[in-house]
Amino acid sequence: MTLLALGINHKTAPVAIREKVAFSPDRIEDALREVLVETPLEEVAILSTCNRTEVYAGGPDGSEQALLDWISRYHAVPRDQLNSCCYIHRDRDAAFHMMRVASGLDSLVLGEPQILGQIKDAYAFAQSARTLDSVLERLFQHTFSVAKRVRTETAIGANPVSVAYAAVSMAGHIFADFSELTALLIGAGETIELVARHLKRAGVNALIIANRTLVRAQNLATEFDGEAISLSDIPEHLHRADIVIASTASQLPILGKGAMEQAIRKRRHRPVFIADIAVPRDVEAAVGELPDVFLYTVDDLQQVIQENIRSREEAAQEALRLIEAGAEDFFYQLRARASADVLKVFRHEAMRIQQAELDKALRRVEQGADPKAVLQALANGLTNKLLHAPTVAVRQAAAEGRPEVADWLRELYGLPGEAAPEQESDESIHSDKTGTA
DSSP states (O other), X not given: OEEEEEEEETTTSOHHHHTTTOOOHHHHHHHHHHHHHHSSOSEEEEEEOSXXXXXXXXXXXXXXXXXXXXXXXHHTOOHHHHHHHOEEEETHHHHHHXXXXXXXXXXXXXXXXXXXXXXXXXXXXXXXXXOOOHHHHHHHHHHHHHXXXXXXXXXXXXXXXSHHHHHHHHHHHHOSOOTTOEEEEEOOSHHHHHHHHHHHHHTOSEEEEEESSHHHHHHHHHHTTOEEEEGGGHHHHGGGOSEEEEOOOOSSOSBOHHHHHHHHHHTTTXXXXXXXXXXXXXXXXXXXXXXXXXXXXXXXXXXXXXXXXXXXXXXXXXXXXXXXXXXXXXXXXXXXXXXXHHHHHHHHHHHHHHHHHHHHXXXXXXXXXXXXXXXXXXXXXXXXXXXHHHHHHHHHHHHTTOTHHHHHHHHHHTOOSSOOOOOSOHHHHHOOOOSOO
């Protein structure tokens, strides 16, 4: 069976194509079951995000062509268009690719952590649809383990590389514990939504969301269990905020020095962290001159982000080494498991021979035969029966010009390089006679 990772992502296709081949969550399980019916694939999982659609699968050699045909039909996308932007990885490279993706090394933002959760979702969908078999099941579990090692043993995700995350991270330099803090977010766009998400993960106690359009603020506040106010209400609530993060499209500052001075007095000089990540600025520069106010602009954050990107790129090299080792280890285990069926048959045959020889010996003992002679016959019988098949196979291979078979036998049994003196004749090895009646 060939292991496959086939897909398109932000590096190989524009959003106009990516959106055509995206799978909505409510349709993934039906799609998983359908692809197993319409292609030769034996197991399959689908990962679909805004930046990538990937199919992880196992099937006969050449299954990728049938898979591409199915994707083309399913999404009504011309096959030529898919061919121009898709990538295909096989076997070890497929395992390496999945681990690289799960670790955030193939993401638009290097090291971003959300992709691991999305791969876990893909695994859960495939489990629910019952489209996983032993190989993909093991690959997912191994991938989760490798991604965890990358997160814990490298600094790939230690430093923020988005403005929203950088703002929250810098607030952590002022406040060690967010559990008693209140944050005021000015604006209700995508950046503020990300800020709210990071703050909730950091454990902030309360969120106040201020926006020009109150309905938008209310919608966002409902999602994060916060409180919505209009921009005109900011002076009334400003003293409650330990953290202020602003990101609007206003052409004029929203937060001025006078309002901040009043808030500081009401706060009895407890510190305030302010991140102004808007361009043009939402916070007057003079606010940064006030005591107990720590004001950072988007330029301050960009400097941190650039430093952190360089740090992540260094960590990525270490992460790649872990992923390389993880992919090698997975295929080592896969190859080892592939021999399990043969070893099971081999052991069963050995046990059958053992039982047959033992039964023969017990009958002779019951008939009054000399125990010493019975034991000798039992040992001879077991030895001859177990050696017969490999002896014949090695001699036949040698006669056919395949001397490597003899080397395999030497490796299997740990035999010395030079042939040992013969202890018995060829006839004793080939004969089925065991010295028993």
